[in-house]
Amino acid sequence: MRVRISAAIAGFAVIGSLGFSAAGPAGSADPLRAVLSPLNPAFVRALERGDVRHPSPQDITPLQGLLPFVDPTLPSAYDLRDEYRVTGIRGQFPVVTCTIFGLFASLESTLKPYETCDFSERHLDGGSEESDALEANVGAMARWSDPVLEDDDPWEGGTPYDPARPAVKHVQKVVFLPPRADALDNDRIKRAVMDRGGVAVEMRFSRSLLNDTYDSYYTTVETPDVHAVAVIGWDDLFAKEKFTPRAPGDGAFICKNSLGGNFGAAGYFYVSYYDAFFGRFSLPAVVLAEPASGLIENYQYDPVGCTARLGFSSETAWFANQFVAVSNDPLAAVSFYSYGEAGEYEVFVYTGAAPGLPQSGTLAAQFAGTLTEAGYHTLRLPEPVPLAVNERFSVVVRLRSQGNNYPIPIEHPVPGFDADFNALPGQSFISSDGQIWSDLVTYEGPTYARSNVCLKAFAGYAPVYPPAYLRVERLVNDLIFYKEYVDRLSWAVHPSNTEPIAAYRIYRKEKGAPNDSYVFLAETGTTDLSYYVRGLTATSAYAYRVTAVTASGRESDPSEVVD
Amino acid sequence: MKKTALSIVILLAWAGLSPAQTWEAAVAGGYRTLKDSALREIYGNGFVVAPSLSLAMSKTLRVGAEYEFGYSKNAAIGMFEDPSTLKVRGGHLFVQYGERSGRFRPFIKTGVGIFAYQFDVRTPSQPTVNVSETDVSFFIGGGVRAFFTKRLFGTAELKYVALWVGSYDDKVDLGGIRLLLGVGYDF
Numbered sequence: 001m002r003v004r005i006s007a008a009i010a011g012f013a014v015i016g017s018l019g020f021s022a023a024g025p026a027g028s029a030d031p032l033r034a035v036l037s038p039l040n041p042a043f044v045r046a047l048e049r050g051d052v053r054h055p056s057p058q059d060i061t062p063l064q065g066l067l068p069f070v071d072p073t074l075p076s077a078y079d080l081r082d083e084y085r086v087t088g089i090r091g092q093f094p095v096v097t098c099t100i101f102g103l104f105a106s107l108e109s110t111l112k113p114y115e116t117c118d119f120s121e122r123h124l125d126g127g128s129e130e131s132d133a134l135e136a137n138v139g140a141m142a143r144w145s146d147p148v149l150e151d152d153d154p155w156e157g158g159t160p161y162d163p164a165r166p167a168v169k170h171v172q173k174v175v176f177l178p179p180r181a182d183a184l185d186n187d188r189i190k191r192a193v194m195d196r197g198g199v200a201v202e203m204r205f206s207r208s209l210l211n212d213t214y215d216s217y218y219t220t221v222e223t224p225d226v227h228a229v230a231v232i233g234w235d236d237l238f239a240k241e242k243f244t245p246r247a248p249g250d251g252a253f254i255c256k257n258s259l260g261g262n263f264g265a266a267g268y269f270y271v272s273y274y275d276a277f278f279g280r281f282s283l284p285a286v287v288l289a290e291p292a293s294g295l296i297e298n299y300q301y302d303p304v305g306c307t308a309r310l311g312f313s314s315e316t317a318w319f320a321n322q323f324v325a326v327s328n329d330p331l332a333a334v335s336f337y338s339y340g341e342a343g344e345y346e347v348f349v350y351t352g353a354a355p356g357l358p359q360s361g362t363l364a365a366q367f368a369g370t371l372t373e374a375g376y377h378t379l380r381l382p383e384p385v386p387l388a389v390n391e392r393f394s395v396v397v398r399l400r401s402q403g404n405n406y407p408i409p410i411e412h413p414v415p416g417f418d419a420d421f422n423a424l425p426g427q428s429f430i431s432s433d434g435q436i437w438s439d440l441v442t443y444e445g446p447t448y449a450r451s452n453v454c455l456k457a458f459a460g461y462a463p464v465y466p467p468a469y470l471r472v473e474r475l476v477n478d479l480i481f482y483k484e485y486v487d488r489l490s491w492a493v494h495p496s497n498t499e500p501i502a503a504y505r506i507y508r509k510e511k512g513a514p515n516d517s518y519v520f521l522a523e524t525g526t527t528d529l530s531y532y533v534r535g536l537t538a539t540s541a542y543a544y545r546v547t548a549v550t551a552s553g554r555e556s557d558p559s560e561v562v563d
Numbered sequence: 564m565k566k567t568a569l570s571i572v573i574l575l576a577w578a579g580l581s582p583a584q585t586w587e588a589a590v591a592g593g594y595r596t597l598k599d600s601a602l603r604e605i606y607g608n609g610f611v612v613a614p615s616l617s618l619a620m621s622k623t624l625r626v627g628a629e630y631e632f633g634y635s636k637n638a639a640i641g642m643f644e645d646p647s648t649l650k651v652r653g654g655h656l657f658v659q660y661g662e663r664s665g666r667f668r669p670f671i672k673t674g675v676g677i678f679a680y681q682f683d684v685r686t687p688s689q690p691t692v693n694v695s696e697t698d699v700s701f702f703i704g705g706g707v708r709a710f711f712t713k714r715l716f717g718t719a720e721l722k723y724v725a726l727w728v729g730s731y732d733d734k735v736d737l738g739g740i741r742l743l744l745g746v747g748y749d750f
Contacts, residue, residue: 477642480602480682481694481730
């Protein structure tokens, strides 16, 4: 089904008499045919071989073979552990889902040093439609099913997957780095490590290839196992002789593994720059999140994730989604994926839109910008757009994705993905020129009957970041005849908050108790960023959470101390 | 310790029945130190008043009882500087040996007794810490009595009082040195 809607008739479309069944004028079909991106050859090969783990199905050719990025300002060695920006080593046994460990290693690292979190890999494993695939895991996080806290669904002894458990952070940005072109194409990863935190990277892995003397790894043999780790640093001077077999040159990434603390050097190991597969066949990724207290409504049709792309044989394409508001919270942001290293976008928001006509109604917001990296991007509207319950609104995007002739991100059934792909007419639209629109579900018969555009809209407000650097110290107040035990909580102002913080709230529970047993303890002002919990005994053991509260009464996510 | 106290009481009672003996009443006051350094840093030294009554047992030996009070100090304590009070008071039974004649009559004395101490901390966030205990004390000291008339005398006395009491995880000494000046009357 093709729908033509031009700017000239958009105003009339609000009447609603033009449903999407009332297509545009005869002969108005988009003259260009949208083409589906090819599958990643590595994914196809893994399917054919029956590999246990599959790399991403996404075509990554737009990001392959790019000119090396050279950054002469990078130091010769760097380690995020020295910056307190790495969380503890995890163990992925008994289930092999290293991709989610790699992604959470990245996410936990990017939240540091302000916050220390331990997220539940088990929950993401349950929520991801194909937990080996980067896009499926990003999809689960982007739809706000994850992350949840490890305490709430521990790796061992956890509960059955609970889709109703809300994410404790909202993943609003995932950076996809181009695969390494060669052994010296490392500066993108290094720059991302320094600027953002841990980078999730896939590699070919066999435990037997680890050099136990130097905890080093180097291979040119395509082992059957695809593994994911997180790069947390590098050492350009790590000697080539320390690898088995000897590497062609010096240099290694410092990687955080997910095989427990007994692996390598307390869970870490060195991977040679000259490894033939490390970060070479899939997209290294950096996962970033913001507080769940900011954007609170996620309008979306792509719960599985971005599994494919469409294009009109051009770097530029248009895509749109229509949603119906479920609350009065204002529209604050939109998100989509891009697979070009650079790009330009223009976003249009229409309120009071007519069904099936993405550019109908009132143009409530329009803004443009550039993208300097591939990935999942959330773009804030310059001003929030008011919405009313049951109001239909459209988000329309024109995207030029450099070097990528498939700029439209879609959720589309692909082989090997055991997911419930669903779509309905009137949800997603594509266009080559922003003039002639096609409803994706009916585009080319049944081909896209279960496909949707990966374009989300978010209602809500500016995020309220929790207190940073939360610490708890056990002190003893010596009163000579009596020893009073005291927990001293201290924190710092989170630098990312845009709204002034008016107070901090402290909650506590007994250690070991479930997280829903936290109770309010006290509220403090902002002059002294500490609080003393008095009257404790030597055996008292409490866990604490501290939230920031804005003058308007909005409360942040909690900060807590992770043991 | 109890046996010693009982012996002194019996001795005192026996002596009191003898018409040949004389009673002395005195009241002294002065400076006292606080032995425990941590407590001294918080509450400091102080002043006490000590009335006493004694009976001559022979030309050189007296037995008696005295009561000490007046050390009650308020101070901020602990990391939160909570308001607190330390109060120490109690009595000794003593034996005193000294000259019975002359204008200046030096003496030495020792004794045992029961002291009470009260310690309370008033905190805003929890019930008040309140310690009220008693413990055995002993002392040793000496001084001189200067007779202005046949019966009226002044006294100067220096003694060390030991009062070891249990704290949370150790013993602390609430005792200390007393430097007392007073007056008395020999009946």
